[in-house]
Amino acid sequence: MPDNFYDEVLIDHNLHPQHLHGLPGATCSHAGMNPSCGDEITLHLTVQDGVIADGAFTGVGCAVSQASADIMLDLIIGRTVEEARALTALFRKMIAGDITPEELEQLEEAGALQNIARMPARVKCALLSWRTLEHLLEPDAENAV
Amino acid sequence: MPDNFYDEVLIDHNLHPQHLHGLPGATCSHAGMNPSCGDEITLHLTVQDGVIADGAFTGVGCAVSQASADIMLDLIIGRTVEEARALTALFRKMIAGDITPEELEQLEEAGALQNIARMPARVKCALLSWRTLEHLLEPDAENAV
Amino acid sequence: MSLSRKNDFPVFAQFPDMVYLDSAATAQKPAAVIEAEAAYYREANANPLRGLYDLSVRATDAYENAREAVRGFIGAASAKEIVFTRNATESLNLIAYSFGRAELCANDEILVAISEHHSNMLPWQMLARETGARLRYLECDSSGIYTEEALRAALTPHTKIFAIAQISNVFGRIQPIAEFAEICHENGTLIVCDGAQSVPHIPVDVQALNVDFLAFSGHKMFAPMGIGVLYGKEALLQKMPPFLYGGEMIEYVTREGAEYAELPHKFEAGTVNVGGAVGLHAAIGYIRSVGFAEIMQREDALTALSVEQMRRIPHIQIIGGDDPAAHHGIVTFAVEGVHPHDIAAIFDADGIAVRAGHHCAQPLHQHLGVPSTARMSLAFYNDEQDIEKFVNTLKTVRRRMGFAG
Amino acid sequence: MSLSRKNDFPVFAQFPDMVYLDSAATAQKPAAVIEAEAAYYREANANPLRGLYDLSVRATDAYENAREAVRGFIGAASAKEIVFTRNATESLNLIAYSFGRAELCANDEILVAISEHHSNMLPWQMLARETGARLRYLECDSSGIYTEEALRAALTPHTKIFAIAQISNVFGRIQPIAEFAEICHENGTLIVCDGAQSVPHIPVDVQALNVDFLAFSGHKMFAPMGIGVLYGKEALLQKMPPFLYGGEMIEYVTREGAEYAELPHKFEAGTVNVGGAVGLHAAIGYIRSVGFAEIMQREDALTALSVEQMRRIPHIQIIGGDDPAAHHGIVTFAVEGVHPHDIAAIFDADGIAVRAGHHCAQPLHQHLGVPSTARMSLAFYNDEQDIEKFVNTLKTVRRRMGFAG
Numbered sequence A, B: 001m002p003d004n005f006y007d008e009v010l011i012d013h014n015l016h017p018q019h020l021h022g023l024p025g026a027t028c029s030h031a032g033m034n035p036s037c038g039d040e041i042t043l044h045l046t047v048q049d050g051v052i053a054d055g056a057f058t059g060v061g062c063a064v065s066q067a068s069a070d071i072m073l074d075l076i077i078g079r080t081v082e083e084a085r086a087l088t089a090l091f092r093k094m095i096a097g098d099i100t101p102e103e104l105e106q107l108e109e110a111g112a113l114q115n116i117a118r119m120p121a122r123v124k125c126a127l128l129s130w131r132t133l134e135h136l137l138e139p140d141a142e143n144a145v
Numbered sequence C, D: 001m002s003l004s005r006k007n008d009f010p011v012f013a014q015f016p017d018m019v020y021l022d023s024a025a026t027a028q029k030p031a032a033v034i035e036a037e038a039a040y041y042r043e044a045n046a047n048p049l050r051g052l053y054d055l056s057v058r059a060t061d062a063y064e065n066a067r068e069a070v071r072g073f074i075g076a077a078s079a080k081e082i083v084f085t086r087n088a089t090e091s092l093n094l095i096a097y098s099f100g101r102a103e104l105c106a107n108d109e110i111l112v113a114i115s116e117h118h119s120n121m122l123p124w125q126m127l128a129r130e131t132g133a134r135l136r137y138l139e140c141d142s143s144g145i146y147t148e149e150a151l152r153a154a155l156t157p158h159t160k161i162f163a164i165a166q167i168s169n170v171f172g173r174i175q176p177i178a179e180f181a182e183i184c185h186e187n188g189t190l191i192v193c194d195g196a197q198s199v200p201h202i203p204v205d206v207q208a209l210n211v212d213f214l215a216f217s218g219h220k221m222f223a224p225m226g227i228g229v230l231y232g233k234e235a236l237l238q239k240m241p242p243f244l245y246g247g248e249m250i251e252y253v254t255r256e257g258a259e260y261a262e263l264p265h266k267f268e269a270g271t272v273n274v275g276g277a278v279g280l281h282a283a284i285g286y287i288r289s290v291g292f293a294e295i296m297q298r299e300d301a302l303t304a305l306s307v308e309q310m311r312r313i314p315h316i317q318i319i320g321g322d323d324p325a326a327h328h329g330i331v332t333f334a335v336e337g338v339h340p341h342d343i344a345a346i347f348d349a350d351g352i353a354v355r356a357g358h359h360c361a362q363p364l365h366q367h368l369g370v371p372s373t374a375r376m377s378l379a380f381y382n383d384e385q386d387i388e389k390f391v392n393t394l395k396t397v398r399r400r401m402g403f404a405g
């Protein structure tokens, strides 16, 4: 597939998402929505002793929002809540366009979304799952960790 | 007064109206209004045996509306109701710009208002007293003849 | 096909490679319109209506001549029936706020076609909330067809208003408005017609259709943004209370209240948009100079070309079906496995402007069971090459999203 | 005085002999504004906000950059506080319909300055009728002065809103809005400021004034017609229900209802007027390039010149008194024995545009005991020669109406 429209990584996560399924043992879930696009993603996490032991998502959306969710879960499963929060902050920094190369490295495959900022209408899509994660990790959120 | 703005006749009727006064024995009266200008003229007539025996007006307005009322009364006092109706129709014809020279003659001094049509905003002023007269002469008007 | 009209539109000189297929959202403007508005500001700009000087008379004439041009364009009986608004949305809100709140009560019903644009749906939701009237929906089949039987069955003795677009911005199908109007009137129901997508593209005659109200926007018919029209039958407008209150819509004001001006000024509060009206007048002149014969012939041919090509591409679903005659310049579609936002992004990368989302018709999308769609919509300034480029990109969409073919 | 700015305005090239003294009704447009709007239609025209393609991103940027320019121009804290409307009249109606109907009830009072333009009076009359709230008037003296004591005395625990213009279109006097705002807020009353005549002529800073709402029109500040602004404090706008309903102001719609979009889009239903906003942006740029220092210096000097000349002419009465400093570019007057319509006609015959009537302030005229007046109003594009011609004609008015002198 030589002329993929999006980055190979993004295309792949969209076509073959690893984490697009229910999560029976989830300790918390939250639905995030981009109502104007119709995108809707529900994020499910199993958090034990401050560590994100497992995670998954359900819902529909464009390639950017789906891939972003899948990549995010790849990145945060196995990390502590603290680490996940830090990664979320880094992701926002990247989208805002002021990330250093060292920081970018920490984001691993999520770096594939770096150029989404050139399509302003799509930034919301890229952020959807991360916003939803932030909400779940807020200390005082309903249904939170 | 060489550089009068309006026709001499109009200026004169505005400055020295003959008929601007109450009319104690009036058989009918009607208030006409150009609300957007603030012009307001009440027309009083004494009609006996189908003849306009006397008439007067009260109220405030611009030179065009005041002079038009005074000239109109000059013209219709002593005429029959029928004749007054016919003159009103002629006056409207004149304002609309399709009057013949012979017809114009019948309007006597009211012919001085012929050129008001070139000032569209002032047509209403010229017509005010005539509209009020029409109302009074309508067979089924309240307070009518 | 006759000569391309692209040269009349400066935006295509600016972007010669752009393929603009979002005219249902807003149309491009011919030089004649842009220049007419500019000329107004250079040669006749003043506050009209109360003008007692030359320039103001010019402005008044410019404005009222525009109104007369609109009257003639839609075949209204009187210029009093033409109210200038900002856009179709405001026109529809005006009906709901003024007519609706004065005339409807808790016992009444409002019937709205399920395919309506939010602008012809949310004002009725608001009206139902405010008056307690019941809001009901008339449903269409998957081709966007409403039958006369279904309409008859949906009308009740309480139905005061039926609201429907002559052409839906999703289906592109022309509805039989005259027939619907007759059915409504037999039932004592008023028909509100949303002409936003029809007035720019087909001849619309309000007396032939016998609609009670018609709303449309200038910007979709090659006029500037910021000017729209509400047509209403004189007897209805006459008895309606004002909507916006302020300067120029009164006869007389006291501390306690006001007497309102005659139609149509009663509904035009504040300083009016003469520049916009002049632009709309020029747009009507431009449409007339092209002529609906050419406009329709060209738009129908391009629509047919698009639909015929599209239905040969695998994994494409056209909303409203594959019959070219059912789509008047509007083809809404889905590509299996690809989200409409990704479709639009791919088209954009190829310099082709199409729209993706719910097209301000979410309840319709819920009714059809698709969360969102992509849409191409055209005007007579498009040409066969535009359609060819569109089809070529459409063929690549799935491949570029990583599908095998 | 520095160089004349007339050359910036094409209308004065078109009519070199015209003296335009009706800028309070609508201002003339500089070439920069006319051209900016035209350029938008040539280079960036699309339906913004939902755009997924290049041209639509341009349109969105053009529109939101205009909003940001307005924010900066009036010193608002956030662009969310800037709602684009059609004109000041619509802005004021929006407050009355949305805020007013949601927040007021029969026990409440609305206080309105008696000198208000109908656009800042009739919406409050409407609101009083709809809610049962009591409408009261704050009265000024014959100079147009409202004292702080009178305001304090008029406010009651029930007063929810005080509506007043920063500059009345009849008096031209600048009101101490910041002081009034403080008095209102101490009383728990919101202040609605009509900035239609102030924003174009003096620097206005909504945070320094601490007004709750500010309404103004683009067309009086050298921008195209059809674009206006409502400023509202974010917390107030946030809790207000929408006014117009339709496309672009929603997040999500179902058959039953809708979730509304974030500020300021919640209040901008339907396709927005990008061309008008771009024109307003250019007008702000133009005003900034001239600078308020020059604008005020020039307008104050011309006003002073006018008032000083006028008060020497017999039989002239200046509404609001003979102090030049009390008239900011607006001089309303009467000529003994001559009806204002005749005055305007005489000026028109000499090529001078002035206004006559009640200037959409009938209750003020009733309060002052004059049925109507004439008004000259200026902008920085006027020059001393304009004033000279105006004064020369004014001197002839009585004679030309047949008076001896």
Ligand SMILES: Cc1ncc(COP(=O)(O)O)c(C=O)c1O
Residues within 6 Å of the ligand: C246, C247, C269, C270, C271, C272, D024, D025, D087, D088, D089, D090, D117, D119, D120, D165, D167, D168, D169, D194, D196, D197, D217, D219, D360
């Ligand atoms: C003081 C004042 N307020 C409000 C308005 C209304 O402005 P617009 O007609 O542009 O809505 C005007 C101008 O006519 C005005 O002078």
Ligand SMILES: Cc1ncc(COP(=O)(O)O)c(C=O)c1O
Residues within 6 Å of the ligand: C024, C025, C087, C088, C089, C090, C117, C119, C120, C165, C167, C168, C169, C194, C196, C197, C217, C219, C360, D246, D247, D269, D270, D271, D272
């Ligand atoms: C069918 C239909 N109705 C109403 C509208 C609303 O038009 P506007 O946004 O110009 O008010 C549109 C366009 O967006 C439309 O397509």
